Amino acid sequence: MREGRFRVGAAQAHPYRYYYGAITILPGLEIDGRISEIIGVPAPGLPDYGNYKDKAVDLKWQFLPEGKWRPAVALGLMDPHGTRLYASQYIVASKQIYPFDFTIGFGNGRYGSAPLPVAGEQFKMEMITDSSSWARDGHFFGGVQFEVSDGLMLIAEYSPIEYEKMTADPAQSRYFQGPAASRLNWGIRLRPWDWLEFDLTWQRGDQVGFNVSVAFDLGNPMVPIYEPPYREKPDLRASSMEKRIARALYESGFSHIGIQRDGDHLRIEAANNRYFYNMKALGVALRVVHGIVAQTGRGEFRRISLTVTQNGVPVLEARTAAEDLDAFFGERFNVSEFLYLSEIRTDVWKTPDVRKEYWRYFDYVLKPDFKVFLNDPSGFVNYKLGVAANVLFTPWQGSTFAAGLLGYPVNTVSSSNVPSSTPVRTDIVPYQQQKLAMGLLLFNQIRKFEGGLYGRVAAGYLEEQYAGLDWEAAKPVRDGRFLVGLSGSVLKKREPGSVFGLKENDWKDRYLTGFFNVRLNVPEAELTVDLKSGQFLAGDRGTMVTVSRNFNGVVLSAWYGISGTAMFPDSYNAGYHNKGIAISIPLRMFTGRESRTSYGTAIAPWTRDVAQDITHFDNLFDFIGRNVDVYTEKDKRMIQ
Template sequence: MFSILVLLSDPATGLSADKPFNNPSNWGGTGLFEIPNARILDDGELRLGFATADPYDWYVLGIGVLPFLECDIRYTEINEMPSGLPEFGDFKDKAFDVKLQLVPESRYLPAVALGLQDVEGTELFSSKYIALSRQIYPFDFTVGAGTGRLNGIHAPFTDRFGLFAGIEWAVNDRLTMAAEYSPIDYAEDPRPVRALPEGTDSSINVGMKLKLTSALSVGMSWQRGDTLGFMGHLRFPLGKPLLPKRPDPKEWRFLVKQPHWRLTSQQMVDGALNDLIKTRKFTNIEVSVEGRSLIAEVENNRYLSNTKAAGRAFRILLHYANSDMRKLVVKLSRRGIPVISVSVTPQHLRDYLTARLSMDLFRELIEVVPAEPSSDLPPDTVASQSTSLLTEYGIDPQVTTIFDQTTAELQSRFSLIPHATLQPWVGNALVGRLDIPLYSNVDASTDLPPEPVRSDTWKYADSGAAFARLMDDQVLKLSDRIYSRLSSGYLERMYAGVGGELLTFIGDGSFAVGLEADWVRKREPDELFGLQDVDSHTILGNIYYYFSPLNLTLQTQVGRFLAGDEGFRFQMTRRYDTGAQMGFWLSLTDTEDLTGFNKGYEDKGMFIQIPLSMFFNSETRRQFAYSVSPWTRDVGATVDHWQSL
């Protein structure tokens, strides 16, 4: 131990990155096998995997939420350990872990991390720890101290925490060897999960981890002195596409334009409109010449990035703009309502595209302002437009998972969702989504409260085909900073009714405040259109803050939720350059009037949205969405809106 501490204090030999030692442990978090280290997943990286060391099986999901924060979800099954209910087989447990890297490794300091294990769930495997890791490449040394399960074998001078230590050796770019001392005392595990009541033969674990590809890794280990362990994990960055995108066609046509080439206003409008239509990436297109400005108003229905959509439109405008044009303007709209107006001079755009202007300087020369509500065009304006009634359609897969309230068994449902959206007039959308189940093993036995709001979700997951949504949604732009929404119909799988929202942006747009309310009636689980005689309503104030350096949106809701509980709901959403999003939510409400398992509960969970364009070389706005929470209960519940403002 003393020699390791000496190495940790040596400032001359350490490196300053977590790679290649930010590998998964048995339980999914970054570490060795049973112990954590001070390394974390790369920012925006997602890790899925499985590990086994008899009698334990772990199914894990890890995310690098922020540059200094890692979160992990694990589902543990203990073989030959009865759950207490014969129909549910072996004992199963779910847990949520958090690791905060307080200090990244530098020339003079080791990496330092604080961690909480099993902070939500049964807390049968809970612990708190501090870990220090130091690279002396190709070795990485870790020491740490923990409480809870990591205090199974006490430190020699105190019983308040246990010590752990480990060493990893990067043999080459793909192979890492590891050895650790684990303080876990299996004989002292809580009785429901005491799978090894006699303890273990050894506290030393050794093994190897091998990267087969940049995305796939496997591992093998000898643990507890008598057990062979295996693991396999997939990892990929949410911020980078897995396949390079096919470049937009005709990228450089504007370079071949001759200086004497001059088009009439109508020719500019018709040419740009025709090219924007042919891209098949825009709808509700209007191109006009107003004075000496060439303007395109488009609705982006293919690019996940509005910046990329605007860039495509700008290049088309630049190709058709004659020498009289002094400004190019792209207005991005939503359902025909202009939202953002971006403008630049043709010369500045040409200089940027030909690398004569830096990105930073180009950003300073672009003007971005809220778009003015549509009005009649000036008399001297030349304009042409193209509109589309059917704006979106397709068939999407959907995976739903539910934890049984009694046994914590993970149950799942797979379905196909045919869907279509019509836009009959500006701001309006008619939405239809049909849920067709293909597989489901959902079969809960929960004793429900008298008037469940969400705790009976399993009834709907175990039902047949039904409309997930069949509704009308109207958005109005009341001014350049104030928007409103009115929704009605079958709003989601569990509720039908009406709802409205008002939102206003403040200052530079980083802050927004609003109000939303819904009155809904519960739907029958096994009927297409049937309704129950059960009503509910919400009234919620919304506060938003957008932190641009991390592309992070913070939302606070306050008011009355569906079950009648009043209080707060907090949500954090991180968006990456690919359009992928992930986030967390937490509700703190007054549950005194609720009964059973709802009383005193705080609803929380995480969600992730992965755009399908990450897996293809073409652009699409379609996404795969998934959310998970420890329990499906009635606290802090809201209506699942199709689109919020």
């Protein structure tokens, strides 16, 4: 698949049923996640769980792209972690000679003569660590696809899988006492549209199979995003220039607007409430300001400074000559020429000391909220569907008083797991079972200081399980290639089922966290890598690594945490490493209009206590975001 392509689907060939998703997160690097269900084989000792199910993550790296004469070559790792029921490591080559597409590969494990051993919390790659056994145990596989026409293909493949030898597979003892009737599989593939694919197959010589999948490009809006240009109402033209600029900016999606004349220098401040990217907001604001100044103040000003703020905190500033701005929007300068003559800064920390117009004191956020919890003994899938509503009050720069309500009319959450004797998240089930709860009630303050230092403090009911004090400091270094910071919390657990109550007789009277944080920004690949090292909620110490990839606002993240687990007396937490994946999707992808709102969800083990932290109302690294020099150099082209 091409970079940024995402596919989800389901397949079945008795006794196996698969649910899967795949994404090409970087050029040539594909990551797959799948759930394998074995029909008719119950999970041992779990009567309410249903059929046996296995989770796995696969990776495929095409390190050699296809050329005119040479094939594409890729390495694959199937299920390198955990139980490794269906693990394999393979190398595969493919070549298209239209209308044929040929594939041949070699792999061990599932494709070889014997299953691979359990890896537990390790990641195993015998292909590298024991290449001789990989070569000795492996088998060849291959296939050919014939494209009859656009949207219709015929498929034939050779499968080396020796089902009767895969003794780690729970299906083997019931369904595969002997070899498969055939190692040849046949199929027909229909692709009526670029985003839909359906396969009908004949497998193992005795089974009908099917596969259906949908695919799309992450970051591509479903509706093209269009913001109509500002059109001033005729009755406003009699107002002062300051009033006209303030009104124009307000109607264009800004608030907290301050305007100051300083001789021949016009200074403007405006908070971005609408645009997903602050650089886009800066471009819109410059165009709006130019449209008014060109009518009323041409020749009166030589310099114009425009500062974009978030919640009143300055993050970006453009400084330009008035004549250059006029030349740019008059199409006498192109973007490169205008940017060469202008200055865009991220180290701005003060704003004009003038009265603000259109101060936005109150705001609200209303989001659908869908949470999925997987692999609990009480049932493989638990979920809840509802609404998260927050009311926000901003009395001064950088401040937020927030009250949040969580409502889940559809809630199937349950668990037969008993919380550990040192719980920080294993006792979360009573909180998650509430159909109506106060999600948060807090005060949050962010401030930016000279030199690019940011500070944040929050106090109150910080999330649905914890209340207390949360603080953070952060600073960009090396033009924002790195963000470094410190953070910590002093917390007490909330009483489930009580609006304001705090838990008494908890195993800890208070919970203390403290971290040293680092983020590496790689704008060239739209990639960030976060490291959080220190003490987690339970007192375990270690490091959490989070890797995130941005596709035009759609952010995919995966994290992996390692901490000392000797303090946990139970085997459920001992030796465990925290891990999970998350996705954040901007509202603008669906509406065709600009919006700063995003919807997020995550999939992670939800009843573990290792390497856990609270949910933060604001995170300074995310608040700083792209407002650093290494990103502004890339984002400047949004100014149009």
